[in-house]
Amino acid sequence: MLHENQLIKATAFGSPRGVHGVTHRVSVYLNARRLAKDKELMFYMNFAFFHDCCRRNDEVDPGHGSRAATHYIMKCTEYDREINCDLMAAISFHSSHNVLQFPKRVLICWDADALDLPRVNIKINSDLLYTDEAKEINDQSLHNNTSE
Numbered sequence: 001m002l003h004e005n006q007l008i009k010a011t012a013f014g015s016p017r018g019v020h021g022v023t024h025r026v027s028v029y030l031n032a033r034r035l036a037k038d039k040e041l042m043f044y045m046n047f048a049f050f051h052d053c054c055r056r057n058d059e060v061d062p063g064h065g066s067r068a069a070t071h072y073i074m075k076c077t078e079y080d081r082e083i084n085c086d087l088m089a090a091i092s093f094h095s096s097h098n099v100l101q102f103p104k105r106v107l108i109c110w111d112a113d114a115l116d117l118p119r120v121n122i123k124i125n126s127d128l129l130y131t132d133e134a135k136e137i138n139d140q141s142l143h144n145n146t147s148e
């Protein structure tokens, strides 16, 4: 994983103001912190900043997860930092449906990303979230929005 200053430099390209730009990255990080109860902050910060950094557009972009994982590996090598396998899996597979079993911290990354979907007017189906914590946050949010 990279340190904060390395991370910012390593992912500072693409479309910073787009729907997958800096605001989204920070939101994903804050969502993950909430889901993980402030544990493993650098793991989630690395996911948040890497996962969409190699998008070629803000629409459907198959392969952007695996491109980002490759970029993550290249940057860890460049900065002489250890490659974290869970982080690599979280980045690589975040954009594809899969049936494999992954550790909870990987699932937290994906739920943190999904919880930011309302920014593009997508209502989240809790059945598609992985963790009970994210389902609870989403159900509460849907309840609050319908009772206003």
Ligand SMILES: [Fe+2]
Residues within 6 Å of the ligand: 051, 052, 064, 094, 095
């Ligand atoms: Fe993505």
Ligand SMILES: [Fe+2]
Residues within 6 Å of the ligand: 020, 024, 028, 051, 052, 113
């Ligand atoms: Fe994302």
